[in-house]
Amino acid sequence: MSEEKSLNFIEEIIENDLKSGKYETLVTRFPPEPNGYLHIGHAKAICLNFGLTQKYGGYTNLRFDDTNPVTEKTEYVNSQQEDIKWLGFEWKNELYASDYFGQLHKFAVTLIEKGLAYVDHSTAEEIALQKGTPTESGVDNVYRNRSVEENLDLFNRMKNGEFEDGACTLRAKIDMASPNMLMRDPIIYRIKHTPHHRTGNEWCIYPMYDFAHGQSDSIEGITHSICTLEYVSHRELYDWFIEKLEIFPSKQYEFARLNLTYTVMSKRKLLQLVNEKHVAGWDDPRMPTISGLRRRGYTPESIREFCERIGIAKRENLIELSLLEFCIREDLNKKANRVMAVLDPIKLVITNYPEGKDEILVGENNPEAEDKGGMREIPFSRELWIEREDFMEEPAKKWFRLAPGAMVRLKFAYIVQCDSFEKDANGEIKTIYCTYIPESKSGSDTSGINVKGTIHWVSAAHAKTATVRQYDRLFTVESPDAEEGDFKDYLNPKSMEVIENVYIEPHLAKANLSDGYQFIRKGYFCLDKDSTADHLVFNRVVSLKDSWKG
Numbered sequence: 001m002s003e004e005k006s007l008n009f010i011e012e013i014i015e016n017d018l019k020s021g022k023y024e025t026l027v028t029r030f031p032p033e034p035n036g037y038l039h040i041g042h043a044k045a046i047c048l049n050f051g052l053t054q055k056y057g058g059y060t061n062l063r064f065d066d067t068n069p070v071t072e073k074t075e076y077v078n079s080q081q082e083d084i085k086w087l088g089f090e091w092k093n094e095l096y097a098s099d100y101f102g103q104l105h106k107f108a109v110t111l112i113e114k115g116l117a118y119v120d121h122s123t124a125e126e127i128a129l130q131k132g133t134p135t136e137s138g139v140d141n142v143y144r145n146r147s148v149e150e151n152l153d154l155f156n157r158m159k160n161g162e163f164e165d166g167a168c169t170l171r172a173k174i175d176m177a178s179p180n181m182l183m184r185d186p187i188i189y190r191i192k193h194t195p196h197h198r199t200g201n202e203w204c205i206y207p208m209y210d211f212a213h214g215q216s217d218s219i220e221g222i223t224h225s226i227c228t229l230e231y232v233s234h235r236e237l238y239d240w241f242i243e244k245l246e247i248f249p250s251k252q253y254e255f256a257r258l259n260l261t262y263t264v265m266s267k268r269k270l271l272q273l274v275n276e277k278h279v280a281g282w283d284d285p286r287m288p289t290i291s292g293l294r295r296r297g298y299t300p301e302s303i304r305e306f307c308e309r310i311g312i313a314k315r316e317n318l319i320e321l322s323l324l325e326f327c328i329r330e331d332l333n334k335k336a337n338r339v340m341a342v343l344d345p346i347k348l349v350i351t352n353y354p355e356g357k358d359e360i361l362v363g364e365n366n367p368e369a370e371d372k373g374g375m376r377e378i379p380f381s382r383e384l385w386i387e388r389e390d391f392m393e394e395p396a397k398k399w400f401r402l403a404p405g406a407m408v409r410l411k412f413a414y415i416v417q418c419d420s421f422e423k424d425a426n427g428e429i430k431t432i433y434c435t436y437i438p439e440s441k442s443g444s445d446t447s448g449i450n451v452k453g454t455i456h457w458v459s460a461a462h463a464k465t466a467t468v469r470q471y472d473r474l475f476t477v478e479s480p481d482a483e484e485g486d487f488k489d490y491l492n493p494k495s496m497e498v499i500e501n502v503y504i505e506p507h508l509a510k511a512n513l514s515d516g517y518q519f520i521r522k523g524y525f526c527l528d529k530d531s532t533a534d535h536l537v538f539n540r541v542v543s544l545k546d547s548w549k550g
Helices: 009-019 039-056 072-089 099-115 124-130 148-157 209-220 229-245 266-277 290-296 300-310 321-335 506-510
Strands: 028-029 059-066 094-096 118-119 167-171 188-193 204-205 224-229 249-256 335-339 346-348 358-364 376-380 383-387 406-412 414-423 429-436 463-469 498-503 516-519 521-529 536-542
Touching: 009 039, 009 249, 009 376, 028 039, 028 209, 028 224, 039 059, 039 072, 039 224, 039 249, 059 099, 059 209, 072 188, 072 290, 072 300, 094 099, 099 118, 099 148, 099 188, 099 209, 099 229, 099 346, 118 148, 118 188, 118 383, 148 188, 167 229, 188 209, 188 506, 204 335, 204 383, 209 224, 209 229, 209 321, 209 383, 229 249, 300 321, 321 516, 321 521, 321 536, 346 498, 358 414, 376 506, 498 536, 516 536
Parallel strands: 028 059, 059 094, 224 249, 335 516, 346 429, 463 536
Antiparallel strands: 118 167, 167 188, 188 204, 346 383, 358 376, 406 414, 414 429, 463 498, 516 521, 521 536
């Protein structure tokens, strides 16, 4: 009997809440801001929020935190929806913070009426100075004690567009001496005369994240509002707004966000990489975005497994990229058909194989698949392409591939022996000449000859050509954010290698974007969206083994 997996701390809280009858139905939400593409860190939050309601019943809402019209786009909304669906999750309700702009405005008026909010004409610099420091209390300003009537009038004028951006803000009236800096009269509304991607020009005042978030949770009846550790200090303010407004008491719980080696997770920095053309877009296969990982060839199952393996913790830590690579190798090993591709070709001629003859051999698609993956036909002929690295003019000890006088097996085909070779004008090996053993055909070998080496090949007469992009770490250091200077100084100049005129077996001409392939002895690859019927492009998902040397 397998050992039952222990609960993480959030699951323990939920189980206790459900058992005690505190909540009848578990309701969570995933609340991205539509100001960029989702990345692998968001995948952890997605798997957690949706996974909890899959496990305990209830439902998860998708709510876009669209309170800043300056940075938000419908493009990002669409991409984030696509990513969540691709990961295998469905939300019950698609909602937006902008759905609640009217209600949030009423909440703000309620706080003013209770004497708990005021309009402040201080500049951002003045507010920062008045707030004090973590060791020194802040000070009240001249606007803090305005009357309720004056504040209601000013806030209404803010709403009606009478003030320019930055002229004034609405602040909660809490405690300028609080040890929690966020409780020192935080701004809850600011003026932005910018069209919103959904509400257009209806509003020119917008709620701050801290004011919109908890109240949106409350409006939706979110029972467990799960966020990352940087929001621990926000919890006091989250609870304060809910208490003073006397609304549904959603509760916030924090977990450690995902930090991954050899990349950055800041949307601002990822946007910088895109805008400055260091990468080819948000879905560049080197990016840690979900769309980038999808284009690279990662599967939803591998990412969900990765999130499951790293678990949910209360302490920040740095997760090895190699664990993510392990998860995709493990998944593709069971799914990916084995095919032959030659990335650095030299010609091999079988001199005793009849000219003009070809034959169809049979290859096993995937011996690791539960159904064994079936079989495919592979054309064979007198002239083949093999990898340059599979021939050595002066073989080293324990060299089991081709060399003068040496024998190897051609995968799915025959045993051949190298008789001679020819060089070009630059002294590079140009052509290898071999003889084959007709009785040594794979599956019906009666030759009695045993060889230690097997190499892959592609029939020259039948080969298709393709471009291969081999990807590596985006950065040369484990934690670019922790290094001195600009994080872009540590970009890996060898993060992408483009190889043209790769020879592939004709079976791959029918490759699909959604399929992964193991190029035998080379790694796992997938078809890229840049491919056309006449020009196939394959991305290396991951090498067969962890080959990073640092």
